[in-house]
Each structure stands twice: as structure tokens, then as C-alpha cells.
Amino acid sequence: MTLLADQIQRYSRQIILKDIGGIGQSKLLDSTVFILGAGGLGSPAALYLAASGVGRLIIADNDLVELSNLQRQILHTTSAVGEAKVESAKKNLNALNPDVEIITISQRVTENSVDSLIDKADLVLDGSDNFATRYLLNDACLKQKKLLVSAAVLGFEGQIATFAHGIDPKAPCYRCLFPNPPQSAPTCSTAGVLGAAVGTVGSLQAAEAIKLLLGIGQNLIGSMLLINTFDNIYHNINIAKLPDCPTCGSQRQLI
Numbered sequence: 745m746t747l748l749a750d751q752i753q754r755y756s757r758q759i760i761l762k763d764i765g766g767i768g769q770s771k772l773l774d775s776t777v778f779i780l781g782a783g784g785l786g787s788p789a790a791l792y793l794a795a796s797g798v799g800r801l802i803i804a805d806n807d808l809v810e811l812s813n814l815q816r817q818i819l820h821t822t823s824a825v826g827e828a829k830v831e832s833a834k835k836n837l838n839a840l841n842p843d844v845e846i847i848t849i850s851q852r853v854t855e856n857s858v859d860s861l862i863d864k865a866d867l868v869l870d871g872s873d874n875f876a877t878r879y880l881l882n883d884a885c886l887k888q889k890k891l892l893v894s895a896a897v898l899g900f901e902g903q904i905a906t907f908a909h910g911i912d913p914k915a916p917c918y919r920c921l922f923p924n925p926p927q928s929a930p931t932c933s934t935a936g937v938l939g940a941a942v943g944t945v946g947s948l949q950a951a952e953a954i955k956l957l958l959g960i961g962q963n964l965i966g967s968m969l970l971i972n973t974f975d976n977i978y979h980n981i982n983i984a985k986l987p988d989c990p991t992c993g994s995q996r997q998l999i
């Protein structure tokens with residue numbers, strides 16, 4: 745893809761990065777990212793991916809914008825309260841960068857729909873807020889051989905990891921990390937969440953996605969970055985592959 749004069753100007757601070765350049769920018773413009781959730785994680789992730797010129801974003805969310813979302817879901821504004829999140833997202837992302845094609849899916853992602861929804865994506869970014877959806881995307885990404893950038897945030901803390909189990913059989917998956925969902929897990933609506941913490945983690949998801957799309961830098965495949973914005977402690981831990989993982993282990997039953 746040849747960059748137009750406007751594009752060279754728009755992305756100039758990125759193009760001058762030696763690890764990106766014009767070739768990397770063209771590659772981003774040719775890339776498609778599927779984002780599940782236009783909420784706390786999806787907001788900064790989608791904004792930075794759109795601003796950086798990832799050519800096509802497919803955004804799935806079936807919620808409406810609520811007033812209580814706005815403290816952290818910075819893709820939406822007060823006037824969008826009551827609107828479908830994906831419509832509000834599309835409007836604001838188009839206003840930020842009309843270069844980017846925004847495809848919206850305003851329905852719940854289910855076992856029946858997930859395969860066709862992620863089919864066209866080069867990479868999947870999980871901004872969901874529940875274990876069932878994380879498992880659903882994890883299993884679909886194995887079948888479809890997609891990279892999955894997964895994250896979660898609660899309170900002042902968050903975590904981010906990349907799963908490449910569909911591409912590299914030696915790489916662990918989300919179920920290797922969490923084989924079973926917890927019986928009862930606190931949520932943002934019951935335990936609270938700092939907007940800037942979820943913004944930090946969503947921005948890291950965007951940075952990770954860009955590096956993976958371009959094949960540059962150090963990625964989080966096989967490891968997880970833990971972020972504690974309260975105590976300012978950030979560390980990286982390795983994730984072991986579970987030999988009997990039901991998704992990616994040798995006895996797997998899902999594919």
C-alpha cells in the first residue's frame with residue numbers, strides 16, 4: 745500500500761520510529777483487529793489502534809452506554825448515554841481517524857457466532873469483563889489460529905497476556921492459566937475500578953497488538969504482565985502450559 749500525503753503527515757511520528765517506518769505503517773493500514781467489548785479496556789485500545797492507523801477494527805458489544813460507564817470508558821461521551829456502545833464507538837473513532845474502517849457488531853458473541861466474527865481478523869483483543877467470554881474467545885482463537893491479547897482489571901490492578909496457542913503448539917492458553925472459572929469473582933460493579941488503571945491496561949493491549957501485527961519488540965506470549973497502579977509495582981511472570989489443558993493440551997476435546 746502506497747501512503748498518501750495526508751497519511752504520511754498523520755502518522756509521521758510513528759513512521760519515523762525505526763521499528764515501524766513506512767513499511768510498518770502500510771502493514772498496519774492493511775491489518776484487521778477484532779475487539780470484543782467497547783468498555784473500559786476496549787475504549788483506550790480502540791482509540792489508540794484507530795489513531796495509529798490499524799485499517800479495520802471489528803468491534804462487538806451489545807450494551808448501551810450508561811452514565812456509570814463514563815468514569816472509565818473514554819470512547820463514549822455524556823451525550824451518548826442510552827446509545828448502543830458500538831454506534832457511539834464508531835462515531836468517535838471515525839471522527840478521530842476517517843482512514844479506519846469500523847465494523848460494528850451489536851450482538852452478544854456466542855459459541856455459534858464467534859468463529860465467523862473473528863475469521864477476518866489478524867488479531868483478537870479481549871476487552872470482555874467475564875470468564876465465560878474469555879474462555880469462548882480463547883477456544884475460538886485456537887481453532888482459527890489467531891493471536892489473542894487478553895486483559896483484565898479490577899480496583900487499581902490489572903493483568904495482560906498474549907496467547908498464541910493456535911499458532912505455536914508449545915504456547916500456553918488462557919485455560920492453562922485459569923483452568924476453571926472461580927466460583928464467585930468480584931466485578932467492577934461490585935468492587936470498583938480506577939479509570940486510569942483500566943486505561944493503562946487497555947493502552948498496553950493496543951501497544952501489544954501493534955507489535956504483534958508488525959512482528960517487532962518483546963511480546964507477552966507465554967507470560968503475563970501484572971500491573972498494580974496503587975503500589976506502582978509491575979512485574980512479569982511466566983505462564984506454564986498445562987499438559988492436560990482441555991483447550992490446548994494433548995487430550996483436548998474442543999477441536
Ligand SMILES: [Zn+2]
Nearest residue numbers: 917920989992
Ligand atoms: Zn491451554
